[in-house]
Amino acid sequence: MNGAPLIHVVDDDDGQRNALVRLLGAAGYDARGHASVGDFLLYELPDRPCCLVLDLRMPGKSGLDLQAVLNERERPLPVVFLSGNADVTSSVRAMKAGAIDFLTKPVDSAVLLKAIETALAREATQRQAEDEALRVGALLASLSTRERAVLDLIVAGSLNKQIAGSLGIAERTVKLHRANLMSKLNVKSPAQLGQLAEQLRERSGLTRFLP
Amino acid sequence: MLVLSTVLLSPDPAMANGSSVLVLFSNGRLLPANVEVERGLRHSLSAEHRGSLFEEFLDAPRFRGADFERAAVDYLRVKYRARRPAIIVAAGPESLAFILAHRSVLFPGVPVVHVGVSSTQLGPLPADVIGVPIEYDFSGTIDQALRWHPATRQVVIVTGASPSDRMLEDRLRAEAVRFQPRARFEFLAGVPDAELVRRLGALKSDSIVFSPGYFMNGDGTEMSPRESAMRLATLSAVPVYAPYDTFIGTGVVGGRMPAFFDAGMIAGRIIERLMAGEDAGSIHLPAAQATALHVDWRQVERWGIQTSDAGPDLIAHYKPPEFLEQYAREAAVALALFLLQSALTAGLVIERRRRRRAESSILRQRAELAHATRLQIGAQLAASIAHEINQPLGAILNNADAGIMILDARGSVPTAALREIIGDIRRADLRASEVIRRLRALLAQREVEQRPFCLEDMLHDVQAIMRSEAELRNIALEFMVPEGRTILIGDRIQMQQVVINLLLNALDACADVPAGRQRVSVSMKADADSVTIGVRDLGQGIPVEHRSRLFESFFTTRPDGMGMGLSISRTLVDAHGGRIWAEHPEEGTLLSVRLPISPPQCMAQA
Numbered sequence: 001m002n003g004a005p006l007i008h009v010v011d012d013d014d015g016q017r018n019a020l021v022r023l024l025g026a027a028g029y030d031a032r033g034h035a036s037v038g039d040f041l042l043y044e045l046p047d048r049p050c051c052l053v054l055d056l057r058m059p060g061k062s063g064l065d066l067q068a069v070l071n072e073r074e075r076p077l078p079v080v081f082l083s084g085n086a087d088v089t090s091s092v093r094a095m096k097a098g099a100i101d102f103l104t105k106p107v108d109s110a111v112l113l114k115a116i117e118t119a120l121a122r123e124a125t126q127r128q129a130e131d132e133a134l135r136v137g138a139l140l141a142s143l144s145t146r147e148r149a150v151l152d153l154i155v156a157g158s159l160n161k162q163i164a165g166s167l168g169i170a171e172r173t174v175k176l177h178r179a180n181l182m183s184k185l186n187v188k189s190p191a192q193l194g195q196l197a198e199q200l201r202e203r204s205g206l207t208r209f210l211p
Numbered sequence: 212m213l214v215l216s217t218v219l220l221s222p223d224p225a226m227a228n229g230s231s232v233l234v235l236f237s238n239g240r241l242l243p244a245n246v247e248v249e250r251g252l253r254h255s256l257s258a259e260h261r262g263s264l265f266e267e268f269l270d271a272p273r274f275r276g277a278d279f280e281r282a283a284v285d286y287l288r289v290k291y292r293a294r295r296p297a298i299i300v301a302a303g304p305e306s307l308a309f310i311l312a313h314r315s316v317l318f319p320g321v322p323v324v325h326v327g328v329s330s331t332q333l334g335p336l337p338a339d340v341i342g343v344p345i346e347y348d349f350s351g352t353i354d355q356a357l358r359w360h361p362a363t364r365q366v367v368i369v370t371g372a373s374p375s376d377r378m379l380e381d382r383l384r385a386e387a388v389r390f391q392p393r394a395r396f397e398f399l400a401g402v403p404d405a406e407l408v409r410r411l412g413a414l415k416s417d418s419i420v421f422s423p424g425y426f427m428n429g430d431g432t433e434m435s436p437r438e439s440a441m442r443l444a445t446l447s448a449v450p451v452y453a454p455y456d457t458f459i460g461t462g463v464v465g466g467r468m469p470a471f472f473d474a475g476m477i478a479g480r481i482i483e484r485l486m487a488g489e490d491a492g493s494i495h496l497p498a499a500q501a502t503a504l505h506v507d508w509r510q511v512e513r514w515g516i517q518t519s520d521a522g523p524d525l526i527a528h529y530k531p532p533e534f535l536e537q538y539a540r541e542a543a544v545a546l547a548l549f550l551l552q553s554a555l556t557a558g559l560v561i562e563r564r565r566r567r568r569a570e571s572s573i574l575r576q577r578a579e580l581a582h583a584t585r586l587q588i589g590a591q592l593a594a595s596i597a598h599e600i601n602q603p604l605g606a607i608l609n610n611a612d613a614g615i616m617i618l619d620a621r622g623s624v625p626t627a628a629l630r631e632i633i634g635d636i637r638r639a640d641l642r643a644s645e646v647i648r649r650l651r652a653l654l655a656q657r658e659v660e661q662r663p664f665c666l667e668d669m670l671h672d673v674q675a676i677m678r679s680e681a682e683l684r685n686i687a688l689e690f691m692v693p694e695g696r697t698i699l700i701g702d703r704i705q706m707q708q709v710v711i712n713l714l715l716n717a718l719d720a721c722a723d724v725p726a727g728r729q730r731v732s733v734s735m736k737a738d739a740d741s742v743t744i745g746v747r748d749l750g751q752g753i754p755v756e757h758r759s760r761l762f763e764s765f766f767t768t769r770p771d772g773m774g775m776g777l778s779i780s781r782t783l784v785d786a787h788g789g790r791i792w793a794e795h796p797e798e799g800t801l802l803s804v805r806l807p808i809s810p811p812q813c814m815a816q817a
Binding site (some may be wrong): 026 | 605639669683
């Protein structure tokens with residue numbers, strides 16, 4: 001996951017699509033045009049930050065259809081919609097489905113570039129969070145069942161003695177598990193463990209889905 | 212001897228009950244006002260009476276005097292001895308005076324309808340001499356001009372040198388008094404053309420010109436008042452106002468005026484009533500013909516006149532449809548919608564009612580209704596029109612911005628890249644103007660045409676107009692137009708309107724059917740002497756109980772529909788000598804229009 005961002009322009013209108021690709025190029029982005037939803041879906045996305053500039057109305061599948069398909073994916077792409085007319089119903093649908101912005105043609109270049117910047121920033125934040133979650137998830141996966149149980153109680157705020165009581169083991173054994181899991185989680189001090197515990201509490205939604 | 216002369220002077224009693232109408236015009240045949248009056252007259256007369264309409268011209272003010280008058284009486288008496296008119300129309304004050312003086316000799320007892328005579332020129336009239344006086348509103352015109360040009364200090368009045376011209380000059384001198392001290396009046400009465408050139412060309416912006424035109428200028432050159440108005444408008448450095456609608460188009464701004472066409476129609480209606488047996492004395496007539504504020508819109512724009520203060524009787528001639536001038540952004544589309552809809556409302560409600568009252572012309576109404584329903588089509592297509600225009604506009608904007616960025620970013624100018632950008636801008640611009648052209652052709656208020664056009668080209672235009680609309684509704688639109696050039700004679704835009712109408716109905720019919728049936732196709736099939744255009748949908752079909760009323764006016768099943776589409780389509784197709792019908796296959800509907808390839812000789816002028 002690296003490299004410069006790639007902007008995908010999906011618009012059936014040759015003139016408009018070429019103009020957008022050219023504009024994005026002039027603004028310093030790599031941009032790629034797709035003449036239809038199908039063309040875009042057939043294209044294998046490289047592992048680079050990217051966002052979509054999507055025409056609302058196209059023959060065949062519409063921009064909203066594509067957005068719905070992308071939202072099914074594990075990692076939805078940020079979408080900036082373009083529309084030939086200010087269609088309120090469609091814009092509400094698009095925004096509810098998570099679009100970054102809904103712009104009406106002819107679109108002012110500054111407005112479009114700003115929306116793309118926002119889209120890329122949002123994608124970057126999302127990727128960072130996901131990477132972090134993956135890292136923590138991998139660490140957690142290396143713990144034994146017992147160590148994981150001890151960690152859960154530490155995260156819940158229990159003291160060694162309480163943990164020993166809850167799990168029915170000696171306090172010394174708790175300390176041993178604690179030392180082991182600190183080494184596996186690569187934390188040097190109880191303070192760092194506390195920090196990680198705090199992080200895990202914040203991401204409690206994530207931890208539930210991990211083994 | 213006495214007996215003999217009585218026989219000579221009185222008409223042949225066997226011919227006492229004629230059925231023709233004799234129109235005696237004061238002036239020459241080609242005087243524009245005469246042409247308009249005659250047009251109005253013919254418009255409102257039944258075909259039977261139109262056929263026996265005779266016209267004579269006294270040719271005032273060029274011919275006059277007792278000898279001429281005597282000769283004219285003899286001529287008319289002899290000429291019409293065998294075809295004694297049932298009604299005389301006196302068109303103009305000189306004609307009325309002539310008829311009143313000689314009727315007892317020429318056509319005793321024949322009722323007279325006067326037209327184009329003002330109430331000040333009318334003395335007490337016999338009971339069987341009737342008509343609606345025409346009022347030339349000199350003061351009203353000057354008053355309106357002063358309101359539109361509030362900085363005016365001087366009103367220059369131009370009149371001519373013939374006796375008729377002198378009479379108008381007298382009247383104007385009398386009326387001018389009432390405007391003091393609002394403005395100073397300067398009369399250029401019967402001055403030579405060279406002086407007009409000098410004086411009118413040197414006028415400052417605090418002046419305006421008013422003229423009723425003239426028959427003869429100061430050099431003794433004769434002309435029609437309309438020609439004189441054209442001369443004045445060419446010479447003048449300031450706006451020229453005039454009181455006759457025949458001057459509109461010569462370069463004058465306009466004025467408050469009666470329409471000569473209307474005057475002819477009013478006279479025609481009186482004739483019909485007299486012919487139907489009504490007694491002249493019992494026909495109730497208005498005291499004067501209504502006037503309206505007529506302007507040449509090109510002049511209004513040329514002089515920057517704000518007409519917003521004018522009332523609803525402002526009639527703008529030569530006015531292009533407004534919204535097309537400002538299509539630059541989507542604001543134009545909102546504006547277009549607004550204008551289209553208000554134009555539609557106005558077109559249907561005010562305009563039609565006003566015109567209908569003024570002139571019962573079926574043909575004109577048909578053309579207007581066709582235009583009004585075209586405006587409605589425009590309103591229905593507004594969303595796809597917006598898309599069609601915004602697409603190239605977006606490309607132009609983004610290309611231009613890209614060009615600026617490229618120029619800002621680099622030291623050396625990348626000529627090739629810029630050339631490509633400008634080429635794309637040009638293509639997008641041409642594409643937008645093509646959309647506008649097609650739309651303008653469809654929506655403009657225009658004369659009905661009767662000329663050859665290529666049916667295939669017309670259908671391609673329809674395809675271009677409707678493609679985006681079908682896309683918007685996710686309906687597959689298929690045109691099966693064979694190669695070739697089938698030439699029809701008629702009004703291309705009206706036929707285009709018919710096909711678009713059928714297509715809009717077909718698209719509507721597809722609204723509530725499964726995706727697989729959302730298809731509309733247009734086909735075209737020609738044989739030796741006719742061509743058939745078919746519009747087929749696979750929609751929900753027309754319920755049996757509605758089928759018989761399909762082509763009736765105001766019959767609609769849509770909550771927002773007007774019910775005019777198919778009714779006007781049938782009217783237009785009929786006028787082209789064609790036929791329109793509906794078929795109801797198992798799925799959907801097929802509407803067909805058959806048009807003759809070589810149309811009948813006397814095709815109705817729609």
